[in-house]
Amino acid sequence: MTDVVRIGNASGFYGDRFSAVQEMLEGGELDYLTGDYLAELTMLILGRDRMKDPTTGYAKTFLRQMKENLALALDRGVQIVVNAGGLNPHGLAVALRELAADQRLDAQIAFVSGDDLAKDLDRVGLGPALTANAYLGGFGIKTALQRGADVVVTGRVTDASLTVGPAAAAFGWGHDDLDALAGAVVAGHVIECGAQATGGNYSFFTEIPMGHLGFPIAEMHPDGSSVITKHEGTGGAVTVGTVTSQLLYEVSGPRYLNPDVTARLDSVHLTQEAPDRVAISTAVGEAPPDTLKVSLNNLAGLRNEVTVIATGLDIEAKAELFEAQFRAALTDPPAELEFTLVRHDRPDADDEEQASAVLRIVGRDGDPAKVGRAFSGTAVELALATYPGFTLTGPPGGGAPYAVFEPGYVDAALVEHRVTQPDGVTVLIEPSPLRTAPTYDDDAPAPASTVDWGPTRDVPLGRIAGSRSGDKGGSANVGLWARGDDEYAWLDAFLSTDRLRELLPETAGLEVKRYRLPNLRAVNFVIEGILGRGVADQVRFDPQAKGLGEWLRSRVVPIPEQFL
Numbered sequence: 001m002t003d004v005v006r007i008g009n010a011s012g013f014y015g016d017r018f019s020a021v022q023e024m025l026e027g028g029e030l031d032y033l034t035g036d037y038l039a040e041l042t043m044l045i046l047g048r049d050r051m052k053d054p055t056t057g058y059a060k061t062f063l064r065q066m067k068e069n070l071a072l073a074l075d076r077g078v079q080i081v082v083n084a085g086g087l088n089p090h091g092l093a094v095a096l097r098e099l100a101a102d103q104r105l106d107a108q109i110a111f112v113s114g115d116d117l118a119k120d121l122d123r124v125g126l127g128p129a130l131t132a133n134a135y136l137g138g139f140g141i142k143t144a145l146q147r148g149a150d151v152v153v154t155g156r157v158t159d160a161s162l163t164v165g166p167a168a169a170a171f172g173w174g175h176d177d178l179d180a181l182a183g184a185v186v187a188g189h190v191i192e193c194g195a196q197a198t199g200g201n202y203s204f205f206t207e208i209p210m211g212h213l214g215f216p217i218a219e220m221h222p223d224g225s226s227v228i229t230k231h232e233g234t235g236g237a238v239t240v241g242t243v244t245s246q247l248l249y250e251v252s253g254p255r256y257l258n259p260d261v262t263a264r265l266d267s268v269h270l271t272q273e274a275p276d277r278v279a280i281s282t283a284v285g286e287a288p289p290d291t292l293k294v295s296l297n298n299l300a301g302l303r304n305e306v307t308v309i310a311t312g313l314d315i316e317a318k319a320e321l322f323e324a325q326f327r328a329a330l331t332d333p334p335a336e337l338e339f340t341l342v343r344h345d346r347p348d349a350d351d352e353e354q355a356s357a358v359l360r361i362v363g364r365d366g367d368p369a370k371v372g373r374a375f376s377g378t379a380v381e382l383a384l385a386t387y388p389g390f391t392l393t394g395p396p397g398g399g400a401p402y403a404v405f406e407p408g409y410v411d412a413a414l415v416e417h418r419v420t421q422p423d424g425v426t427v428l429i430e431p432s433p434l435r436t437a438p439t440y441d442d443d444a445p446a447p448a449s450t451v452d453w454g455p456t457r458d459v460p461l462g463r464i465a466g467s468r469s470g471d472k473g474g475s476a477n478v479g480l481w482a483r484g485d486d487e488y489a490w491l492d493a494f495l496s497t498d499r500l501r502e503l504l505p506e507t508a509g510l511e512v513k514r515y516r517l518p519n520l521r522a523v524n525f526v527i528e529g530i531l532g533r534g535v536a537d538q539v540r541f542d543p544q545a546k547g548l549g550e551w552l553r554s555r556v557v558p559i560p561e562q563f564l
Helices: 020-027 040-052 060-076 089-102 139-146 161-171 178-191 240-247 315-329 373-381 485-494 497-503 548-554
Strands: 005-009 032-035 079-082 109-113 131-134 151-154 216-220 226-230 255-257 262-264 269-274 277-281 284-286 291-311 336-342 356-365 400-411 417-420 426-429 456-460 465-472 475-482 512-517 522-527 556-560
Touching: 005 161, 005 178, 020 032, 020 060, 032 161, 040 131, 040 291, 040 400, 060 079, 060 089, 060 151, 079 139, 079 161, 089 109, 089 151, 109 139, 139 151, 139 161, 139 417, 139 426, 151 161, 161 178, 161 216, 178 216, 178 226, 178 240, 178 255, 178 262, 178 277, 178 284, 240 269, 240 277, 240 465, 240 475, 291 315, 291 373, 315 336, 315 356, 315 373, 465 548, 475 485, 475 548, 485 522, 485 556, 497 512
Parallel strands: 005 032, 032 079, 079 151, 109 151
Antiparallel strands: 005 216, 109 417, 131 291, 216 226, 226 277, 255 262, 262 284, 269 277, 291 356, 291 400, 336 356, 417 426, 456 556, 465 475, 475 522, 512 522
């Protein structure tokens, strides 16, 4: 058995840096190269592609990357594992085999399937959906790699499974190696989003060398411990801070549920071993849940948006007038009609843009006539009959289809997790025999402060705390972490759920859950429903909550002077 395997990542989303595959293959030693191409919104995009052409439904970018790099990967002995199969992993596997034949390459291509439940919704107890994909684990990938696959393409697996599969194949882990599997889940979660582990979206970005960021690598060990690093000479940095930040991305409580194991995020410890080398150790694993999460997407109707500009004085009065006129002019209004005034303006501005605010009007309906060109044309017809200085940001347009996401859950035993080998033989992957009813973490209130931290100064919270936030369907998480023990003790006591509501007024009326991760010096909040019905619903201008944490960091609070 080998002592270490190097698992790299070359894609954090569908649209990530195209050249990253070549950069990772040429930049240094690797055993495996992974790529994450799928997100909730991506499944919707691929679903619409498949409606137009049943032979599509996979990430075409990966096929183009392999056209340029498959020979290089084979030459270097790097096995590739990606979820680029999307809704059609078989179709992508066929296209890759044709590509290999055209280039006269002996490439063994396998694919993992069984996640697509769109034709089995009644059997598994789910309602109608455009796309329905269960999040599979890593043991199908493990089987494919152990049987000699050079490239493994999957449909919907959990992001961390792209790392679990190679590690389990390399070290021969079974379902009962829970701690080792948990370590791979944690390492996989760190590298799954590409350069977010090497300085991308990092709160303290001014402290590290930015530019052309390198992509991350997890050096996995047989016990599940790992070292997060990157190729020498690449941009960015791998620090305890960048790794902590990524660990907080799109998580809930200490228990991180995956199909093969429940990883305890409150068990891991991070150590800066050397520049650009962070060790992750002591991960604890518990039995996996007996259900699999399912990504459900449905077309919800059509959406149209109009944005108008209001400049100078009486901004609110101008917005109120236009809203009243617009509503009155609609002879057949849509089912949903929203007006949002965004105040970018400032008094006595030195240029017109700084003196202007925008009013955004959004209509949603199942009837194209109610949100079509006539809807946006209503704003144009008011151009000479409304407030002074009226202007539009663009011409009127027709409505566009939009969809909504919701999670579902099915019994893991009902999902046929399959791997099809290069010789055409299909193997059924049984779910973990250890699976059990999931345990969900309780809300963790802020502890009472017992320390006198001395005089304070009103400064932005981000002067001493980093953040990472993201979307979880219609909800969002925002995690904050401190860089010292005393700073964390203060942050943990200060940042209660009530305090968060004060600092983020958008949370009013929404359920907020609070979790503690003392080992990471972090607190994490999950804000239910702040994103409506998911990113495609676009109920707020930051539909994936990417900037929510940075907004929180910008809020001014009384911070002990000893930390400044």
